[in-house]
Amino acid sequence: MQITVVGTGYVGLVTGVTFAEIGHEVICTDVDSAKIMKLSRGEVPFYEPGLQQLMVRNLQNGRLRFTTDTTDAYRFRDVICIAVGTPSRPDGAVDVSYIEQAVLEVAKAIEQYTVIVVKSTVPVGTNEQVRAMVQQHTNCPFDIVSNPEFLREGSAIHDIYHGDRIVIGADSDRAADIVTELHKPFGTPVFRTDPRSAELIKYASNAFLATKISYINEMANLCEKLGANVDAVAHGMGLDRRIGSPFLQAGLGYGGSCFPKDIRALLHMAESAQSELQLLRAVSIVNEQRPYVVLDKLKQRFSSLRNLRVAILGLSFKPNTDDIREAVSLVMMKELLKAGASLIVYDPIVNQAKGNPVLESARFAGSMKEALDWAEASIIVTEWDEIRSFPLLQYNQETLKETIIFDGRNCYALAEAERAGVEYYSVGRPAVNERQPSHLLHS
Numbered sequence: 001m002q003i004t005v006v007g008t009g010y011v012g013l014v015t016g017v018t019f020a021e022i023g024h025e026v027i028c029t030d031v032d033s034a035k036i037m038k039l040s041r042g043e044v045p046f047y048e049p050g051l052q053q054l055m056v057r058n059l060q061n062g063r064l065r066f067t068t069d070t071t072d073a074y075r076f077r078d079v080i081c082i083a084v085g086t087p088s089r090p091d092g093a094v095d096v097s098y099i100e101q102a103v104l105e106v107a108k109a110i111e112q113y114t115v116i117v118v119k120s121t122v123p124v125g126t127n128e129q130v131r132a133m134v135q136q137h138t139n140c141p142f143d144i145v146s147n148p149e150f151l152r153e154g155s156a157i158h159d160i161y162h163g164d165r166i167v168i169g170a171d172s173d174r175a176a177d178i179v180t181e182l183h184k185p186f187g188t189p190v191f192r193t194d195p196r197s198a199e200l201i202k203y204a205s206n207a208f209l210a211t212k213i214s215y216i217n218e219m220a221n222l223c224e225k226l227g228a229n230v231d232a233v234a235h236g237m238g239l240d241r242r243i244g245s246p247f248l249q250a251g252l253g254y255g256g257s258c259f260p261k262d263i264r265a266l267l268h269m270a271e272s273a274q275s276e277l278q279l280l281r282a283v284s285i286v287n288e289q290r291p292y293v294v295l296d297k298l299k300q301r302f303s304s305l306r307n308l309r310v311a312i313l314g315l316s317f318k319p320n321t322d323d324i325r326e327a328v329s330l331v332m333m334k335e336l337l338k339a340g341a342s343l344i345v346y347d348p349i350v351n352q353a354k355g356n357p358v359l360e361s362a363r364f365a366g367s368m369k370e371a372l373d374w375a376e377a378s379i380i381v382t383e384w385d386e387i388r389s390f391p392l393l394q395y396n397q398e399t400l401k402e403t404i405i406f407d408g409r410n411c412y413a414l415a416e417a418e419r420a421g422v423e424y425y426s427v428g429r430p431a432v433n434e435r436q437p438s439h440l441l442h443s
């Protein structure tokens, strides 16, 4: 099929590249012409394992191309997928202006029957608004299909090929058939429904996953009070297939470009519909407290954080991505700087401040060892493989000093911390080699 993808962020680019890979003829467009130039040269503007290789292959075989010429990209296509951003407004509502802008251009350009697929995460009712908008600007026949995306950053390609479902929300069987056919080579089960339900499935799914995370994080708090181990509790719970083990990793809470934004959006949607989502409100509050749970441990251990040299290990909102949108590392750094601490940061991929004012206040280390050498206390914020596989024994040996680790992601077994002799504080588990509050470590 002839497909155009509008927007080359995570979702747009991964969609375009994988559609080309399964044999479709794909054009990707973006308002950001510098990005399009980069992409045309085979450069992926963000870190996503496996994506560049697939992209270059499809650029070379001619099934994929990038352009800013929207007339060319929108005129005679079977399907046009909208994958532009839908950020939060200050009140939590969704800013759909990028959707409106993209749809307007598409509507003005189409010259044959076209299926317009909304892949972006949009508030319930948006697909209907999009239909009305297109109708005003074209005499061409068209259909609108809601087709939300469920991929995760860092494992996007894997997720596309091993998805649990493709949700198609359409009023027209003809359009639903086309979108089903489009995805056929992926072999993923398809669930067809109405557009409003499809839009809500996306938000309800993200909110449910976030609920699992906040639930286990509250259990982690309780474990600390009762002397239980949250990793064991999560494992034991996850063995029940009705519960399932994914998304029960306790830690510093969820961040990223989607969970926080989508939960704000769902709460706002419910409020506008005079419906109260009490549970989800609590999920959000629990999550906002997560960084402070670890910061409080640090404050208890050192009576003052002023001039304390702290290493932040991991900056991205999760491993295998360079995305720092709503990353918990930024909240922690802001609070530590406010308390007067000095920071060194290390991340395997995020190695410059990129204009972020919080990151600009820290020193970037070129290696984990450099960060550990300099710091008096280390906080593990993101569980990159490189960070979690750094032997605890080496923390003391490499730095030739006593190491104090605050592990926000439970990367190490408690027994390993004991063996290594490091002072180790994690989440929802007993401290190892705990010492009394110290005034002496720093001046």
Ligand SMILES: NC(=O)C1=CN([C@@H]2O[C@H](COP(=O)(O)OP(=O)(O)OC[C@H]3O[C@@H](n4cnc5c(N)ncnc54)[C@H](O)[C@@H]3O)[C@@H](O)[C@H]2O)C=CC1
Pocket (backbone or CB within 6 Å): 006, 007, 008, 009, 010, 011, 012, 029, 030, 031, 032, 035, 083, 084, 085, 086, 098, 101, 102, 119, 120, 121, 122, 149, 150, 151, 152, 153, 257, 258
């Ligand atoms: N990032 C993720 O992992 C996932 C994101 N989503 C949803 O997908 C949507 C897109 O998210 P991301 O890819 O992260 O967005 P992004 O913010 O990384 O990229 C959006 C892109 O759209 C472009 N754009 C904006 N207006 C345009 C227009 N009128 N015409 C052409 N291009 C335009 C921007 O220049 C930018 O390159 C959002 O609704 C998000 O909630 C859904 C699942 C996963």
Ligand SMILES: O=C(O)[C@H]1O[C@H](OP(=O)(O)OP(=O)(O)OC[C@H]2O[C@@H](n3ccc(=O)[nH]c3=O)[C@H](O)[C@@H]2O)[C@H](O)[C@@H](O)[C@@H]1O
Pocket (backbone or CB within 6 Å): 121, 149, 150, 151, 152, 153, 154, 206, 209, 213, 246, 247, 248, 249, 250, 251, 252, 253, 254, 255, 256, 257, 258, 259, 317, 318
């Ligand atoms: O709508 C979206 O954009 C996407 O949002 C999430 O994907 P993503 O944000 O890329 O990453 P996740 O793996 O879900 O992690 C989100 C956050 O939750 C945290 N998390 C995740 C799992 C867990 O057990 N514990 C936990 O704290 C991660 O550290 C991270 O900060 C969803 O998993 C995707 O299905 C969805 O498509």
